[in-house]
Structure formats: structure tokens, C-alpha cells
Amino acid sequence: VSEEEKTEDYLFKIVLIGDSAVGKSNLLARFARDEFYPNSKSTIGVEFQTQKMDINGKEIKAQIWDTAGQERFRAVTSAYYRGAVGALLVYDISRRQTFDSIGRWLNELHTHSDMNVVTILVGNKSDLRDAREVSTAEGKALAEAQGLFFMETSALDSSNVAAAFQTVVKEIY
Ligand code: GTP
Ligand code: MG
Numbered sequence: 001v002s003e004e005e006k007t008e009d010y011l012f013k014i015v016l017i018g019d020s021a022v023g024k025s026n027l028l029a030r031f032a033r034d035e036f037y038p039n040s041k042s043t044i045g046v047e048f049q050t051q052k053m054d055i056n057g058k059e060i061k062a063q064i065w066d067t068a069g070q071e072r073f074r075a076v077t078s079a080y081y082r083g084a085v086g087a088l089l090v091y092d093i094s095r096r097q098t099f100d101s102i103g104r105w106l107n108e109l110h111t112h113s114d115m116n117v118v119t120i121l122v123g124n125k126s127d128l129r130d131a132r133e134v135s136t137a138e139g140k141a142l143a144e145a146q147g148l149f150f151m152e153t154s155a156l157d158s159s160n161v162a163a164a165f166q167t168v169v170k171e172i173y
Pocket of ligand 1: 021
């Protein structure tokens with residue numbers, strides 16, 4: 001077995017989903033490249049990055065897919081979800097509307113992927129303390145009701161970003 005074939009066993013596809021501007025692309029940029037874009041533009045189509053991770057001493061490759069939250073910029077939905085074993089379902093703690101959309105995103109996820117795709121509900125922009133519209137308790141409660149992992153993150157100050165991705169990959173692995 002070649003080195004390449006060996007690592008293939010540990011290539012996990014993870015999808016980022018959630019409304020436009022919740023910070024999906026910046027979570028990926030922070031995780032994969034330790035970068036942050038204060039004025040990033042909406043994603044058009046699909047992008048992905050492969051990130052090596054060390055889980056219990058084993059090298060895992062997470063292939064993280066990112067698409068537009070806006071319907072008109074999205075690529076073919078079924079192709080986006082195909083083969084996904086993990087998902088980060090992201091809302092913005094400073095915009096309640098993005099939290100209200102979570103049910104819709106969960107439906108889409110369940111329509112297009114395996115029922116047991118490991119999913120974490122992510123309340124991003126935890127740095128925006130003064131603008132918070134969704135409490136931590138509400139996020140936690142929704143996650144519990146839907147059987148999801150939960151974490152609040154900030155792509156801006158890095159808090160919990162790696163932890164959110166690691167939670168999903170560890171559970172898959
Ligand atoms: P679409 O591609 O349109 O679906 O949006 P997206 O979810 O990829 O959002 P994106 O990462 O482009 O971020 C939208 C805006 O929010 C940008 O101006 C980011 O700088 C900002 N942003 C992202 N994450 C954070 C965060 O953790 N804190 C703060 N304060 N701003 C953030
Ligand atoms: Mg984006």
C-alpha cells in the first residue's frame with residue numbers, strides 16, 4: 001500500500017453551511033491559514049481547502065468545503081453535500097435571523113446527506129459581545145434538542161475555531 005493510499009483512508013469531507021455573512025469563509029481561513037479578512041466578499045460557487053490534523057497521534061486530512069449562504073451564488077446542492085461526513089452549521093450570534101435559519105439548513109443537510117453526518121452548531125462572532133442577539137443558552141438548547149455538538153467561536157479573535165473543527169473530526173474518526 002502506497003503512502004498516498006494510506007492517507008486516503010483518513011480524508012474526511014466536511015461542509016460549512018449557514019446564512020450569508022455568518023463567517024463561514026473566515027472560519028475556514030482562520031483554521032486553515034490563520035488569516036482573517038475584515039472585509040471579505042460573499043463566496044461565489046464552491047471553494048475547499050484540505051487541512052492536515054493530528055488526532056490521537058494519527059494524521060487526518062480534513063477537506064473542508066465552503067459555499068455561499070446566498071441561494072443565487074450557490075453551486076449544485078447535491079454535489080456540495082455528496083460524501084460529507086461532517087458539517088459545521090454556522091449562525092452569527094449578533095443576528096437572530098441567522099439563528100432562525102438553522103432549522104432550514106438542518107433540513108437541507110438531512111435531505112442531501114447521510115442522517116449520521118457529524119454536525120456541530122456554531123455560534124460565530126462571539127467577540128461581538130455588545131451586539132449579541134442570541135444567548136449561549138439558546139444555542140446550547142437548540143443543539144441539545146437536535147442532537148448536535150455546540151460551540152461559540154470567533155474567527156476574528158480565533159477563539160474555539162480549531163476546537164470546533166476538531167470536535168467534528170474526532171467524532172468521525
Ligand atoms: P457568504 O460567503 O456570503 O455565505 O458569507 P460567509 O458566511 O462566508 O461570511 P464571511 O466569512 O465572508 O464573513 C462575513 C463578514 O463577517 C466579514 O466582514 C467578516 O470579516 C466578518 N466576520 C467573520 N467572522 C467574524 C467574527 O468571528 N467576528 C467578527 N466580528 N466578524 C466576523
Ligand atoms: Mg463565504
